[in-house]
Amino acid sequence: MVKIFNRNTEKAKRKSLRKEMPPAEVALWQYLRDRQANGHKFRRQYSVDRYILDFYCPSAKLAIELDGDSHFSDSASQSDEVRQKTIENLGIRFLRFTNQDVYENLDGIFEKILKHLPPLPS
Numbered sequence: 001m002v003k004i005f006n007r008n009t010e011k012a013k014r015k016s017l018r019k020e021m022p023p024a025e026v027a028l029w030q031y032l033r034d035r036q037a038n039g040h041k042f043r044r045q046y047s048v049d050r051y052i053l054d055f056y057c058p059s060a061k062l063a064i065e066l067d068g069d070s071h072f073s074d075s076a077s078q079s080d081e082v083r084q085k086t087i088e089n090l091g092i093r094f095l096r097f098t099n100q101d102v103y104e105n106l107d108g109i110f111e112k113i114l115k116h117l118p119p120l121p122s
Contacts, residue, residue, distance in 0.1 A: 024099035
């Protein structure tokens with residue numbers, strides 16, 4: 001059986017990315033951490049297949065990606081599209097926001113995320 005979640009080969013990279021989170025990710029993490037999103041647990045810098053997601057909620061199978069300036073070139077957009085399709089083919093829903101969205105409307109982004117989280121069983 002092939003392991004597709006949090007492969008050991010990606011462990012050092014995930015750890016490094018957690019230590020060097022951009023300000024937009026830090027800001028959103030303050031809203032997602034400690035089950036603040038309707039009781040759902042989010043993980044940061046979580047790997048799925050060969051990709052590392054900014055945030056992932058296993059219970060909702062929801063990935064959240066924040067895109068900075070490096071994502072706006074044609075080649076990056078194509079890579080992001082392939083990456084997203086690969087992840088969605090594993091049954092994971094995908095939400096994408098820009099860093100600028102986070103800086104300008106963090107509360108609104110959090111509300112959009114909450115709409116994609118099903119109620120947890122009691």
